[in-house]
């Protein structure tokens with residue numbers, strides 16, 4: 033038996049870091065939303081007790097370092113599953129890009145194997161298991177739009193932002209999330225207005241959303257990847273309404289309301305950046321599968 037599961041990327045409309053914790057993680061407050069740029073995960077039931085992961089992307093590990101593998105192994109361990117799975121990942125989400133590609137693959141594997149192995153776990157249980165794999169995995173299990181707190185694993189859903197285009201541009205180099213956090217100095221740093229973004233989404237106010245975009249990690253990543261500033265400038269020049277780096281970067285996204293402007297920003301960016309995408313945020317009803 034085989035099933036296909038979609039693993040959509042996320043962007044952070046707002047990302048604040050509140051402080052460093054004793055366990056080494058940071059306390060965050062973020063607004064995350066899923067977008068319709070997705071990896072495709074094929075899951076095949078194996079009668080043998082083993083997990084096999086394959087991906088044609090050379091940056092994606094095909095062993096226990098893969099978050100999708102870790103998700104399957106953890107689920108197997110917790111529920112004593114004696115069956116196995118062949119996991120085939122078709123990567124569409126850029127790797128090490130601030131778009132939670134690996135976390136979303138892991139979340140899709142949790143949702144898919146829950147069905148394939150007949151475990152009947154609730155979505156909340158899967159999200160709790162996901163948190164053990166990585167801080168973004170819980171959000172990816174649910175999808176939609178949410179406030180994420182704690183180390184990112186505590187999820188409170190809010191309504192979706194009003195429809196608009198999201199243009200993504202990924203600089204050539206990837207970024208290690210751990211390195212960005214290691215270089216974050218919270219003293220004297222400007223914090224984004226996360227509550228302002230929550231209000232803006234609640235009010236379905238596109239202008240206010242544009243005015244409330246903010247990411248405390250942007251200035252850190254900028255030091256290592258000056259391309260981020262250049263891409264932000266170009267996006268604005270071609271007519272994006274607002275621009276921001278997603279997560280720990282280096283992917284930059286721009287919001288655009290109208291189709292004609294979306295084409296102008298997309299085509300303009302293509303001249304500077306190899307990986308450019310024009311996508312939509314996924315609304316509540318269409319969030320997963």
Ligand code: ATP
Pocket residue numbers: 091092093097098099100121126127128129130131132133134135137138168207209279280281
């Ligand atoms: P986040 O936004 O959650 O910080 P990211 O989008 O910046 O994540 P990923 O694409 O998830 O980063 O990849 C980070 C690293 O994780 C990669 O360099 C890769 O070695 C490893 N990795 C493990 N599993 C996967 C996977 N399924 N897909 C992509 N990368 C993976």
